[in-house]
Amino acid sequence: MHIEQSRTTQHRSRRRFLISATHAAGAAVLSPAVIAAGQNAAATRPARPKIALIATVIRKLSHAQHFVDRFLEGYGWQGEHHHSPMDLLSLYVDQFPEGDLARERSRRHGVPIYPTIAQALTLGGSRLAVDGVVIIGEHGNYPKNEKGQTLYPRYRFFKEVVRVFKSSGRAVPVFNDKHLSTDWGQCAEMVDDSKRLGFAFLAGSSLPVTWRIPSTELPLDTPLQESVCIGYGGVDSYDFHGLECAQCMSERRAGGEVGIKSVQAVRGSKVCDMLDDRPVTRRLVFAALSRSDTCAASRTGYTFAVPDMDWLRSHSRQLVGYFIEHRDGFRTSMLLLNSLISDFTYAGSIGKPESDVSCQMYLPMPTRVSLANFFSPLVNNIEQMMLSGVAPYPVERTLLTSGMTMACVESLFRGQTVVQTPEMAVSYRAPRASHYWRV
Secondary structure, eight states: OOOOHHHHHHHHHHHOOOOOEEEETTEEEEOHHHHHHHHHHHHTSOSOOEEEEEESOOBTTOHHHHHHHHHHHOEEETTEEEOOSSEEEEEEESOOOTTBOHHHHHHHHTOOBOSSHHHHHHTTSSSOOOSEEEEEOOSSSOOBOTTSOBOOSHHHHHHHHHHHHHHHTOOOOEEEEBOSOSSHHHHHHHHHHHHHHTOOEEEEOSGGGSOEESOOOOOTTBOOOEEEEEEOSOTTTHHHHHHHHHHHHHTTBTTOBOOEEEEEEEETHHHHHHHHTOHHHHHHHHHHHTTOSOOOOSSTTOSOOOOOHHHHHHTGGGEEEEEEEETTSOEEEEEEETTTOOSEEEEEEOSSGGGOEEEEEOOOOOOTTOOOTTHHHHHHHHHHHHHHSSOSSOTHHHHHHHHHHHHHHHHHHTTSOEEEOGGGOOOBOOOSSOOOOOO
């Protein structure tokens, strides 16, 4: 939905009001007068959806910065500069590190930073006063467990949101950035809460909705037999993005998704050993690599060299592989090829090699102006959910990719062994449309 520039300016001018906040213990504490000003401004505003954003941290290039700036300033979309059809009226920010941008955004746009999540959702009152909630629990200084997983407070943030829903007797759509939690029980509880209270719940990565090169959509009930995603980055980090990349395609297979039976994660030369025993997977790895813009040559002085098993083995120290068995026999594999590529590509088997499908999930990484444009289609899908009250694609996708990520981390922690996953007997059907950004 496109909003004319003049109308957007009027809405923004109405939204601005004086904020006189003091900062104690690293957080912005609002005076009663400021809270009242926010409530009065909301009361006189036209009936546009109102959202609250809950963040761990807002600093340059953090996920929250990308979301906040798009809701407040807009973004390029389908040949125009698109302004959000809703108003970001409140923030809760958990940490204020050096380089914090939360306070500056608050002052410039007149969006209060409330000291608690409940106050952000009630706009300082006693009952829910917004029409949607965005949770960005990524980045910031949080502890790690013995497996190396960062314990972001996404579950805690979500449960505080749900507590306000319950006390107010109504619920509104919620978006949760990236995986739901590092604990399967918490992930499942979050999804159960959304079903029980009846609110739209969207979660996950930008990978499923960014551009695809070439533009590729698998029709529902495609006789897909296996999926492979090639990516880069760390464990319990970019591995999740790779799994979302694969799952948004795998879920479109004949019969839909039926859940995960087992996983095994391996490192180094074991990745190549696994590929030696899996000819279809191996074929798909190189089909996906053919879509990469960044595949590194292995010989000095060359801009390109043939990627093959010898090439992989010569760089095996950097490899991480996730090998996933679904309950219907379907296979998903995800490889992190650090130092060899810096993009995400997909390939799927529909039988014979000539029927393989492959594409790049295009992620134009931020430059000095920090666009990171792959966040734009994700924000657009969030907007559509806030307007319609319906999630554009099932949260069960991210429930499973959250589970796959934590199970693969567990596999590495146990010495690269097979981990059975009976708890992941999650079945769902993909929507007819893929919801990725077409250009």
